[in-house]
Amino acid sequence: MSEHITSAIIAIAIGVFGILAYFWISNGILDALISRSKRSNKEILREQIRPWLFVGPALFFLFLYLVYPVFETLWLSFKDENSAQFVGLDNYIWLFNDPEFHVTLRNNLLWLLVVPTLSTAFGLLIAVLADRSRYGTIAKSIIFMPMAISFVGASVIWKFIYHYNGEGDVQIGILNAIIVAFGGEPQFWLSVPFWNNLLLMVILVWIQTGFAMVILGAALRGVPEETIEAAIIDGATEVQIFFKITIPQIMPTIVVVWTTIAILVLKVFDIVLAMTNGQWETQVLANLMYDWMFRGAGDFGRGSAIAIVLMLSVVPIMIWNIRRFRKEELGR
Amino acid sequence: MSKPTDRTLPRLLAGAGLICLVILWIVPTLGLLVSSVRDKDALAQSGWWTALSDSEQTVFERTAHPDTQIQTDEGWVLEGQLEIALTGYEILRFGGSQREPAIAAVGETLELKNGTQLTVNSDGSYRFVSPDKPWSGSRGKRVFFSYAQPPSFTLENYSEVLINGKLGQAFINTLTVTIPATIIPVLMAAFAAYAFSWMPFKGRDWLFAGVIGLLVVPLQTSLVPLLRLYSDVGNFFGFEAKGYVGVWMAHTGFGLPLAIYLMRNYMKGLPKDLIECARVDGASHFEVFTKIVLPLSVPALASFTIFQFLWVWNDLLVALVFLGQAEDQIVLTAQLRALLGTRGSNWEVLTSGAFITIILPLIVFFSLQRFFVRGLVAGSVK
Numbered sequence: 001m002s003e004h005i006t007s008a009i010i011a012i013a014i015g016v017f018g019i020l021a022y023f024w025i026s027n028g029i030l031d032a033l034i035s036r037s038k039r040s041n042k043e044i045l046r047e048q049i050r051p052w053l054f055v056g057p058a059l060f061f062l063f064l065y066l067v068y069p070v071f072e073t074l075w076l077s078f079k080d081e082n083s084a085q086f087v088g089l090d091n092y093i094w095l096f097n098d099p100e101f102h103v104t105l106r107n108n109l110l111w112l113l114v115v116p117t118l119s120t121a122f123g124l125l126i127a128v129l130a131d132r133s134r135y136g137t138i139a140k141s142i143i144f145m146p147m148a149i150s151f152v153g154a155s156v157i158w159k160f161i162y163h164y165n166g167e168g169d170v171q172i173g174i175l176n177a178i179i180v181a182f183g184g185e186p187q188f189w190l191s192v193p194f195w196n197n198l199l200l201m202v203i204l205v206w207i208q209t210g211f212a213m214v215i216l217g218a219a220l221r222g223v224p225e226e227t228i229e230a231a232i233i234d235g236a237t238e239v240q241i242f243f244k245i246t247i248p249q250i251m252p253t254i255v256v257v258w259t260t261i262a263i264l265v266l267k268v269f270d271i272v273l274a275m276t277n278g279q280w281e282t283q284v285l286a287n288l289m290y291d292w293m294f295r296g297a298g299d300f301g302r303g304s305a306i307a308i309v310l311m312l313s314v315v316p317i318m319i320w321n322i323r324r325f326r327k328e329e330l331g332r
Numbered sequence: 333m334s335k336p337t338d339r340t341l342p343r344l345l346a347g348a349g350l351i352c353l354v355i356l357w358i359v360p361t362l363g364l365l366v367s368s369v370r371d372k373d374a375l376a377q378s379g380w381w382t383a384l385s386d387s388e389q390t391v392f393e394r395t396a397h398p399d400t401q402i403q404t405d406e407g408w409v410l411e412g413q414l415e416i417a418l419t420g421y422e423i424l425r426f427g428g429s430q431r432e433p434a435i436a437a438v439g440e441t442l443e444l445k446n447g448t449q450l451t452v453n454s455d456g457s458y459r460f461v462s463p464d465k466p467w468s469g470s471r472g473k474r475v476f477f478s479y480a481q482p483p484s485f486t487l488e489n490y491s492e493v494l495i496n497g498k499l500g501q502a503f504i505n506t507l508t509v510t511i512p513a514t515i516i517p518v519l520m521a522a523f524a525a526y527a528f529s530w531m532p533f534k535g536r537d538w539l540f541a542g543v544i545g546l547l548v549v550p551l552q553t554s555l556v557p558l559l560r561l562y563s564d565v566g567n568f569f570g571f572e573a574k575g576y577v578g579v580w581m582a583h584t585g586f587g588l589p590l591a592i593y594l595m596r597n598y599m600k601g602l603p604k605d606l607i608e609c610a611r612v613d614g615a616s617h618f619e620v621f622t623k624i625v626l627p628l629s630v631p632a633l634a635s636f637t638i639f640q641f642l643w644v645w646n647d648l649l650v651a652l653v654f655l656g657q658a659e660d661q662i663v664l665t666a667q668l669r670a671l672l673g674t675r676g677s678n679w680e681v682l683t684s685g686a687f688i689t690i691i692l693p694l695i696v697f698f699s700l701q702r703f704f705v706r707g708l709v710a711g712s713v714k
Contacts, residue, residue, distance in 0.1 A: 031616075135350075151665075
């Protein structure tokens with residue numbers, strides 16, 4: 001054990017100091033190579049190179065870990081399971097005819113509709129309520145807490161809630177205990193198709209509501225007082241003010257929150273893997289892909305094809321994000 | 333203008349609604365925490381919400397030896413005292429057979445086979461009467477009963493899961509993954525963010541737009557190519573493809589877009605005069621960065637550091653793909669998931685295990701919540 005810790009500490013030191021040393025040394029070499037004269041052409045050359053020293057490592061990592069793999073995955077999706085032979089569109093044709101994929105697509109759409117919407121709605125509700133309460137800060141901390149919990153940890157927490165003991169036994173899962181207390185029949189809920197999807201979504205809503213609450217809370221505070229005061233003077237009720245004055249003003253933020261959660265939802269993997277591993281019609285894209293990557297010896301062709309479907313589904317959001325950024329930069 | 337009294341009811345409703353929601357949000361975690369310190373048997377036999385009340389345990393004891401029986405008008409009688417009651421436990425119900433171990437309330441007389449009659453009182457005294465024939469056999473008769481077990485809490489589950497559940501080792505592995513995978517991208521992104529905000533160079537805006545595009549690229553598209561690349565590189569140089577270095581680099585790559593984005597937005601907001609004055613005074617970019625911009629950017633650095641820490645600590649996918657799943661490399665999330673598979677109904681192991689995996693993030697989160705919130709807001713609202 002102690003050996004393990006020592007090697008970890010050494011590795012940490014090498015990693016961290018290596019990075020620092022790179023920046024320091026490369027910067028020094030640049031200064032030494034092109035002498036620190038004030039002769040303008042040398043000065044210009046030096047200052048043209050330096051930014052690349054600063055962004056170089058980051059660009060290298062971004063390229064190697066995110067840009068190049070997208071194209072490589074696209075290429076591999078046209079090849080067979082060992083990436084040995086070119087098979088054209090076979091993987092895609094298989095995918096779109098696969099019944100499991102149809103269920104997967106339905107589930108992903110369901111996740112995409114339910115989770116961001118509920119998280120945003122709950123987040124907004126709690127942000128509004130907490131603003132009016134003396135204990136708002138504590139309440140917000142508690143709602144926010146699940147953000148720190150891993151998806152696997154959250155899955156254990158909720159699997160315990162959904163736990164089912166045979167009929168007649170004491171139910172130690174709180175969901176079934178409540179159902180029994182009201183005279184209902186306990187069930188192994190995770191195996192009930194369709195509804196089990198919603199039970200899995202509850203977990204992500206539980207985690208993400210805190211995020212929505214924090215962002216929307218900040219936006220609510222940014223709503224100009226005058227607009228609300230004017231509405232009060234005009235005799236608007238609190239509900240009217242909320243829906244006609246506040247909501248329209250924070251709409252852009254609501255959209256951002258919704259999309260941010262939507263992107264996360266598309267990639268949901270841990271929860272499904274830990275709760276059902278895609279059984280009982282709860283499969284989602286990310287888990288299906290993982291499944292194919294490692295099922296048996298692994299089918300890289302089909303796995304890649306699924307990854308490309310995932311990638312395509314975020315492209316619209318990507319373009320929208322970049323457009324928004326360019327508009328803002330022009331506005332600066 | 334509405335009078336203040338008009339607002340009392342809405343205020344009360346808002347308060348009540350908020351309390352309901354807070355309870356709804358905290359109950360799952362509370363259940364986990366309570367269950368993790370409950371006695372293993374109590375946990376399996378009763379809901380965690382009953383943890384503070386007595387639970388009912390069913391056991392049996394033997395009566396006194398048949399030699400001690402006395403003959404009365406009613407028949408042959410075995411009398412005595414259940415030992416467990418002597419230690420202060422209260423007897424709740426009793427029965428005469430394994431099949432129906434707790435069928436009668438204390439004080440009642442239960443009719444059993446061959447016309448025998450059993451009475452057990454809450455203080456543990458019992459009377460077993462056989463009207464027709466004397467008691468025989470070499471041992472006392474079995475009396476089944478249930479007694480009230482007062483709530484008991486234990487840390488045994490934790491020691492069990494840390495050692496036998498191997499979460500202790502996994503905790504250290506996770507730290508080994510998390511610390512470099514947090515610090516390296518922060519450093520790298522800080523330099524890049526400075527260049528993106530204060531060093532003019534060709535194609536800068538296009539590159540930064542590219543970084544924004546990469547913010548949403550699912551890391552699933554990277555898995556297959558990187559897995560192949562890692563094994564190729566591993567084969568070529570003759571080392572294991574799965575290891576810590578590979579995971580650090582992967583987390584660095586995946587974390588960089590957000591890191592650069594957050595820090596660039598922050599650094600861009602620093603006063604322009606400050607940086608230009610320093611440049612005019614002859615400070616190099618390296619000096620401006622390390623002596624002025626970096627110290628001023630501590631809030632942004634802190635919020636991304638917390639972000640990345642939580643992300644890496646809680647990650648499962650990257651760890652499953654790029655790390656070995658043997659004891660020397662498996663991380664907490666992966667080990668917890670393995671426990672879900674192998675010990676799926678041992679809730680004492682799962683609940684304490686889950687708590688071990690979430691305790692450090694929770695501490696970090698609650699102590700540095702302010703920075704985290706600031707980072708979140710900066711990352712999404714413009």
